[in-house]
Amino acid sequence: MPAVNKFFNKLIEKSVNHPNLKLISAIVILSYGFRMNWGEWRPQESILKNVEETLQLALVPNSEAQKTVQDRLNVMQNLTDFPNYLLFILGNSSFSESVRSLGGILLKNNILTVYSSLSQEDNLKFRNECLRLLKDPSREVRISISNVIVIIAKDHLKTWHELIPYLMKCFVSQDEHSEVALTTLFKVCEELINKQKPQEEAYPITHEVFPKLVEFVALDTCTIRQDIIRLTNQFLQDYFPIMKQSIDTASYLRSIMQLANTSDVDLQKYICHTFVIYVENQEECLLPHLHDIICYLMEKCQHDDQEVALQACEFWLATTKLSTCKDILSPYVDKLLPILLKNMKYSAAELNMIKDSLGADANNKDLSKDISPFHLKDRGNVGDAEEYYSDEDLDEQAEDFDDFYVGWTLRKCSAASLDSIAVKFGEELLTLLIPLISEMLRNSDYIIKESAILALGAVAEGCMNGLKNELPNLIRFLICCMNDEHSIVRVITCWTLSRYVSWIVNFHSENPEEFFVPVMTVLLKHFIDENKRVQRAAISAFCIFQEDSQMKLVPYIDFILEGFKYGFERFHCRSLYLLYDAIGVLAQAVGNHLSKEEYVSKLLPPLMKKFTELNNFYDDHFIAVLECLSNVIPSLEVAFLPFSETVYLHCLQLINDSLIACINYQQYPNEYDPPDKEPMNVAHDVLYSMALGLKTHFVKYVTNSNLIYLLYTTMQDGSNLIRQTSIALYGELIGLCYPFLASNVNDYIPLIIKNLDENVDGVCNNAAWVIGKLCSVMGSNIQQFLPEILNAFVHILRAPTMARTMHKTVAISLCIIFFVCPEVTVPEMDNIVKNCCMLVRNVRDSDEKDLAFRGLCSIILRHPEFNKTYFIFFFVTRLLHG
Structure with missing residues (x-):
């Protein structure tokens, strides 16, 4: 055995500088390691010394040293008992604390490669050593072994029965070791949440851990309430039904309420979150304490810390989903509305985030964060399909353009809460709202004025009927606001106009010049606004306008296409993506009225120019143009014929290239990246649209290409969307050229049945x-x-x-x-x-x-x-x- 060790040690040393020896050493080490008996394992001094030296060298802040360390580790990691050496070093106080800690980090990264192959006896020894080291005098060692335990527990918690009781025992002891034990417990629990384990696997945690935590959080000696409540909230949110079986939720709520006066900002945030979880899952528990909770949350909605205020505001949004919403909020709505309206102002942090996009930036190129495209629809669903565009999709898109990269904020949550409350209360809310909003509109501060316009949009769905008499003046006012000098006012006005589109479109339809044409005109005008955020908000609002207007747009198609033409000339990426969506919505709205020669001559040349100048099939811009074409082609019908061959060949090539990329990745996964299938999906969409629009004119392309054979492959693809669009295209071809398909239709039917x-x-x-x-x-x-x-x-x-x-x-x-x-x-x-x-x-x-x-x-x-x-x-x- 000493001779083998000596040989092995030399291999490690020499292989660092001899690449050809690396493979030989790896094979020898691997075979040697597999012959090891883990139950009788003892460290070999020469190997142990080499591992220790490598760890010491890793602490040297020198690039050459780090390269040597990496080369050595590449060899050592092929040794099957390498984790044993790391655990030995981690658990032995004769080594320096820094070396032990680094050994723990490497152990965490390597343990899963061998852990599953351990015998039951070795498994038990390994786990016992992990638990022993949780009480090591060195805090760094305790933290390192904690990370190892969490990695093991990810997949083996169900069989590690002693882990949770041991961690609970350490935690309750409240000595110097309890902090890391509690941290370990939290990480294990969080891993369970993050992996979305089935409820039965959460059972041991919820039934063993949380009763103790809930009991502990009420004690005056508890110093970690914040962590306990945060963790409990996470589990309550995901497992409330089974948590109710484990803990007295009413008692826990009372404990939380006793902590409500804390000055700890994070704890306040978690307490607010607890109330939100209860109103979502067990509102009856709140009833005895409802007044105190609502008063508390209204106070926290005005907190200087935006996260606390946001978490408190979530309560109102959650409450509006209850059938008892009006009963709960009615006594407080007069106090709540001013708070929501105040919180609908842009915060300083939000204004800072969008400060670079407030001025005249229309000629500036889009930043990388601005150029992700929007995909408005889910195509390829046929039969008695629903509309491709839903109001919800369009509303979400409209709101995206109000600071799409700022995220979910107190402002947005307050507006959403007001929207939902207005739906529940209806026009009876207006008596309270109108004086408040009117005062905000008269304010000289444009930030406050902007929030008032946001409020007008938020109440549109719930209060439209009560505002009927005021709407003519309101719409005129909003049209005037579209000329406001401040871009954020113009942005929100676009959105608010879009919320009243149904009234605008249907008001005195015999006299479109009163509101229909002015609103259409002002939105089109701001397609070429000097500010890009306004451009995007105007296009988005115009999409909603078109969706509601449908055939009423027919007399104005030429006028609309003029607006689109200016967009093609001036827009950058993000606005262009939206323009493509607007074109698609127009096509859906007016159908084959778009196929007139004068319209086609305005629309297709700039669109096809974009299509042909983009030579990267996987570029987002190219995909956006393809999606636009898939919307437009059915409306253009045979008017698309002059452009059809170019588009068809591009789509066919795209599908061919994508399938080749899939095959390459399947055969050589280490040499090729996983293929992006979205372009292939959109290509199917375009071909399906061509079949719909061109009808029998499409048959010549099918019969003179390998499309049918490609469909045989794509109808078996692992992606649901690919199969969905592929099957749709095949179905359309059945009606167009069944005789051509008939010879091998029996090969395709089993694929269809399988779906x-x-x-x-x-x-x-x-x-x-x-x-x-x-x-x-x-x-x-x-x-x-x-x-x-x-x-x-x-x-x-x-x-x-x-x-x-x-x-x-x-x-x-x-x-x-x-x-x-x-x-x-x-x-x-x-x-x-x-x-x-x-x-x-x-x-x-x-x-x-x-x-x-x-x-x-x-x-x-x-x-x-x-x-x-x-x-x-x-x-x-x-x-x-x-």
């Missing part, structure tokens, strides 16, 4: 839609695949959620099967047909719905027993079908 997974809505919806399309063209030839299809459909329809588009699509396709294959039967036929009736009647009229209704008629005629119980459902469907 009938109700847990992935979009993919399942599209797969079900494609099956309906296939049935309509294949007829009874689809018979061989029906057992699998029917099993999947019945499983989904047994408990339909009426709001889900996917269930409607499945019902339509099943009824088409009934039509083309009238002899099929399914389990629980009566109940399934009843569900189909309920789902189909809410679907828009289409060829698919017509076939589905015929299928319903066919199946009901052949199952007269259905009439006894469920005929009323078919009868209502018949009436609605017309």
